[in-house]
Structure formats: C-alpha cells, structure tokens
Amino acid sequence: MLFESDRIVFRKATADDAELYHAWRNDLEVMRSTSPWLDLYELEETRQFVHQVILGSPSSKSYILVDKTSETPFGITSLIHIDSKNRNAECIIDIGNKAYWGKGYGTEALKLLLNYAFLELNLHRVSLRVFSFNDRAIKLYEKLGFRREGISRQSLFREGAWHDIIHMGILQHEYVNGRSGDIGAAVTKA
Template sequence: MPRILGTQVMLREYRQDDLPWMRQWANDPEVVVHLSDIFLYPHTLESTEAFLHMMIDGSPDCKGFVIADRNDGAYIGQISLDTIDWKNRVGRIGIVIGSAEHMGRGYGTEAMKLLIGFAFREMNLNRLELEVFDFNDRAIRCYASCGFVQEGRLRERQYKKGQYWDVLQMGLLKSEWKDDTP
C-alpha cells in the first residue's frame, strides 16, 4: 500500500521500529483515557508486539497506517479502519495520537482527512463511522471539522475518570463528503 502524503503528516506502513513508540503511549494515562476499554489494564510488551505484527502482516477487514511526520517518517500515532464491512461499504475509524506533545497541532485532523479521502476514493467505501466519549471535546471538534455528524448518543455508556459518560456515535457518508484533503 502506498504512503499517503499530507502537508504535515504522512500515513505510512507499520514498521518493527514503531514498537518503542507504541509502547510509550499504550500505558500512558493521558493518552488511553480517550480510548476503548481494551486499555483499561496495562498492556504487556507481548500484546503490543502481537498487534504490531498483525498490522504488518495485514488483514482484509482492518487497514491501518502509522501517522508519521511527513519530513522524516517519525512516529506520531496511528489511524485505521478497524472494521470494514465490504458488503455494505462501511468502515469504522480508530485514531490515536501517541503523545501529549503531538496533540493539538492538527496532526489528527490532517490524518483523518487523508484517511477519509483514501477510504472514499480508493476503497470505494460509502460510509465511515466512529465513536467518541462526550468529554473528548478536542476529538469531537476534529471529527466535526472533517464532516462527521452526530447520529446517536449512548447515554452513560462508559465509566471513566470516576463517572459515567455518554458515547457519541458519528458518521460521514460519501455523498456528504467535501474533499479538502491536504
């Protein structure tokens, strides 16, 4: 799969030397608080390695990229279509920026726009969807700026940070998409 180039970032293949960067965020409370409950407990080196090998080897229903600095290819985070329903042309997006120092710089928004363009133009998907905790204002603004609309709310679905939070369901249709890929 070719690299997808943006202005600040590129979406590139996973490499074995991404492991230390993945290990750095996989147990970082500032990062994983925004992620699913698979990060509720500490992640072992073995589980991170297994995930990395799965991404390197590829899977028909999951297409993932490393979000990397466009100039030097340095790891910033990950973005993927975690579950692809080929019959109905639907993909579910997952994204993580791997360190607090990289958050809030537009890398996630640019990576989202690049992945959306790839999904609609190259993969011929018709619908993209994702879920986000309602306390994650930065991510909600990012997704909205990329064209996603809120389609549902799972009330008090997630227990995080000592209380129950709603989970927002967001979607984007190919017919609604405005291609402003960097």
C-alpha cells in the same frame, strides 16, 4: 500522493511498530480519551495485540502517522471492520506523541484517511465512536462533516463517573461535496 499531505506521511503498520505502540499504549494520558480500557501492559501483551488486532485482521488497514520533516512517528490511524459488500468501515485515530496534540495533525491525518476511504476504496460510509468528554475530538469530527448518529448511554466508567459513547458517521457524498469543511487541499493530494 495518496498517503501524504504537507506535513504527514502514512506508513503501513508492521510488527516492528510494537515497541512504539507500546509506549503510547502505556501512556494513560494518551489512552484516556481513546481506549475503553485503561491499564498498563507488558511488551509481550502489546506485541500480541499488534499482531492479532492491528495486523491480523483481514478487514482492517492501519497506518503509522509520520512527520515528514523530522521523520518522527507520532500516531496511528486505521480503518477497521471494512465491509466491502456494504461499503462501510469504522475509523480510529490515536495521536500517541503528545508533542503533536493541538497542532492540526489529527485533522490532517483524518482528511488523508477519509480521502483514502472515499476516493480510493469507494466506501459509502465511515463511522467512529468518541467518548462524550472528549470535546476536542467531537469538534474535529463535526468540522470534518461527521454527524451524530446515536449514543450508548453511560457505557464508559472513567475517573469515578459514567460517560456516554457518541456514535458518528459521514457519507461519501457529504465528504466529497465539501460538507467536511475545506478538503480541497487534501483532495488534490489524493
């Protein structure tokens, strides 16, 4: 099936996910490595964000990541700035439930998202941005076949120091031809 793997199922994000996303958005440890703005938000602010940004953009597709066994939502992934003419999009992933960190769920979720992007939407290129101090994420993206394409030097001030934002991208043929590592199991699910 297109939106599931051995351990994960994608569920379309809805307005009812605002409270769930609010818990993740207000966990500074979760947001430290994914959001350029660290702050605490009121629930109404999160509802507006979910409505306007996650659900309201005609050029985005967002999915809640759900553990198939326990049916626990544990993160969100999106394709944003989808450009159908030039067949490009940017991808985002946030694992909000820290119990799912370091167990391969991010890799599995990104494979599903890339399968959808390249094999269903027929995109040519998917890009992402990652903070230079997020070594685990950088290794994951490189393992999947993303290449470093550029750097926004010292564009993030976090914890008293300046950090770069690394721009990465992967092309459809690189992913489909297996440059992204072992995608065979994920591709057969698509």
